[in-house]
Amino acid sequence: MNIPNSSFPRIVIVGGGFGGIELAKKLRDKEVQVFMIDKHNYHTFQPLLYQVATGGLEPDSIAFPLRKIFKYQNNFTFRVAKATAINSDKNELITTIGPVSYDFLVIATGSDTNYFGNEEVQSHAMPMKSIPEALDLRSLILQRFENALLITDPEEQQALMNFVVVGGGPTGVETSGALAELKNHVLPKDYPELDIQKMQIHLVDSGERLLQSMSVQASDKAEKFLRSMGVNIINQDRVLNYDGNVVSFMSGKTMIAKNVLWAAGVKGVTIDGLNPESIINGNRIKVDEYNKVIGHTNIFALGDVAAMISEKYPFGHPGVAPVAIQMGNRLAKNIIQNINGNKMEPFNYFDKGSMATVGRNKAVVDIGFIRFQGIFAWFVWMFVHLLTLVGFRNKMIVFINWIWNYFSYDRGTRLIIRPFKSRQ
């Protein structure tokens, strides 16, 4: 491959998510060559994908060109490509644009939607892990209401307006809340001919409570918020199948719905050629406390795809941005230590807390033992997300949209730019 020459050790990073970016940034001015590939030419701010899907934000304001992040970093090279395999004997990564040799390989590929092997669900349910997927969902939601107008059969109409959100984690909670706000504030004005009360939003969760990774207080309050907004919460049940029309539950219940949003799980995006023993449940890559992949000496993994099992985190760390960022930060130092022949330091996650938003003035925040919910939590949520968003222009645009949405009760970008056809 046509890569600039360098006499320094080459660190190849697969993926420009939170972890990959942090790692590459921290290697600036170091005597290494950083080579990153990503299948997109931009970084995706995943925590706000649900707002794109529900017409609250334009896609371009949560995406940031990867080249732009690194435009003043001379030891950085980027290519749009997918990794297809690792040839660890030759220290070579095989990609869609040819092989690239590495001294250190870092897998920062993140996670993708997990349908747990159910192909029927996979062909009919809507995922939301990338910007194109969020845009497909935005189109679909709006198309359903356009279609509902053309139909007189009440059952068919009901099916078009039935939304089943599967998964009670932050994504499921936030998406259900955003759909409820569309129902309560936006759609009645857009579709005066439809009885918008027919729009039903069901949030399905297999556990006893939503937001299981947060405190009981946060879960309780989130449920209360969602119920007050008209979301029907189905606890302790699972979606077993979905054929595009009928949702089948583990409890034996069925439901007719044209819209199933799948936020029930993720799996790591791995690359062929790793030590088979390193691939564990959830398709994640088992790493040691230095993020080194088990069975390899110069291959690392971080973020969602990495499973660093410890006493404190028997299932690995949560799949959130701060873990990926902190791992990227630590790994940059460790790789430099390693090159200099010094000892690496184990990763130690500093948990700043977690939060989720349900709707306007409605969020839940846990910071250690400090827990609060409601309007102040909502402001904290917005503030933290604005701060984390990459790029000043994006921060400004998102901020203006939020102010606009708040005062107008509106969602300005309800556009069907590319109509969604089918995932099959």
Place this chain on the structure above:
Amino acid sequence: MNIPNSSFPRIVIVGGGFGGIELAKKLRDKEVQVFMIDKHNYHTFQPLLYQVATGGLEPDSIAFPLRKIFKYQNNFTFRVAKATAINSDKNELITTIGPVSYDFLVIATGSDTNYFGNEEVQSHAMPMKSIPEALDLRSLILQRFENALLITDPEEQQALMNFVVVGGGPTGVETSGALAELKNHVLPKDYPELDIQKMQIHLVDSGERLLQSMSVQASDKAEKFLRSMGVNIINQDRVLNYDGNVVSFMSGKTMIAKNVLWAAGVKGVTIDGLNPESIINGNRIKVDEYNKVIGHTNIFALGDVAAMISEKYPFGHPGVAPVAIQMGNRLAKNIIQNINGNKMEPFNYFDKGSMATVGRNKAVVDIGFIRFQGIFAWFVWMFVHLLTLVGFRNKMIVFINWIWNYFSYDRGTRLIIRPFKSRQ
């Protein structure tokens, strides 16, 4: 079709462009039923499509949901649909969602790219008349540079970086200028490994001067601006063919280029079933001074698709937004006059002037006999476009982007969200 009942005369409008919107708005509170269809659920602000294509604006800020424009207009109904035929004997419009009867039919379908029957050009050149097309072009431009990085053959690389813009009207001029700004300010930082001077921008125009609809002063200055920015202007020549690799000119010249942007002409988007004599050159619909289609009593056409031939406008009016808006305004009054049995008034175009922008601080403006160019013209251009843009949120977002682009010399949305594959 499932349309709300109304005892008032039904006015069916095909197309939610400038003309269709103005007409529908002016019929508010009148004793008529307004029924609009459009293939999109949004209005497109076409004058800024080139900024979407060149990464300066997000698509969502130049699109506005049609339902939102009319959310407080009770006599208005909208459906996403395409018109397929007119059955004028039965006063019926056939659409993709079924037939709809009308008392008055207004064709406001606008125009589409005209390849003058050359199918090879049509399959390989890029058009820019809709938001999806502008997004395809944005992806294509960025993909070409990503691809150029992977190639060592200098000729192949040159072909990837060769841009031929065909057509010296405002779209061609504005697009060439925007490409030149990408070349001069943005791409060198994004692609330090490429020799960006290899990027060539050729603007091809068959006439003696660019911007023929404007004053000679404006044309001269626009050419001067473009040359100073590095655009190569090819006057008095035509592109005869393009096979995806080689551009063939009427002069016998050929040029190797992977990118041909076609802004050389438009044609009206008509609907089958009209009096054949009403369809004239450029696929436009011949109308009388009341916008009534020749040979019909209750079918009207306005905007780009309408050709209102007069002594002052022997080829019809220019295909610009003010013509469509003024026609919509006049037609609304005329239809009401007609319903009330009163005489209609002939359309009279008030030409407020014309303008085009080339780059930062570089625009040309003609207002009657007042002509000015440069930075003040550029501010006037921005001010007028901001005012005309539909929606406060859109105005804000565009304004911020422009301020950002101005001070940073940047184009923030250079994202390949949906990679462009091929038009074939």
